[in-house]
Amino acid sequence: MADLLLRDIDPDELRAGIVADVLAALRPVLVESSEPRLVGGDRMAELAGVSRPTIDRAVRDKLIPSVLIGRRRLFDPQRVIDSLSSAGESRA
The missing domain is CATH 1.20.5 (Single alpha-helices involved in coiled-coils or other helix-helix interfaces)
Incomplete structure (x- = not known):
């Protein structure tokens, strides 16, 4: 058939x-996949659905990973999401 x-x-x-x-x-x-691997703080805040000051506090408190390249602080969105997820699980 x-x-x-x-x-x-x-x-x-x-x-x-x-x-x-x-x-x-x-x-x-x-x-x-066209999203850059590393993004700036404003874009990271947008992706995470939080304000830029919240991202800055999370960096200061070592809650999320970031890299400093020259004077620019950049974020790998997947690593940030993973660290926030694991931080949320450890608090639960």
Whole structure:
């Protein structure tokens, strides 16, 4: 039965349909991965849904990891989220 269905489909059309579906599925992943690996304090605050002073306090209190490159303090969003999650679990 499946053989019957494939005979009625043009191979180029099938290939184009598969490519379109794969690209549609990958598009959100590609957009997500275009975020820089390290972000500044303002962007980190935006991603975390908190104010910039809250981020600055968390750095001062050593609650979240950051790196200092020159005069810029940068954050790896995934590491910050992981550290906040583990801090929340240890308080529970």
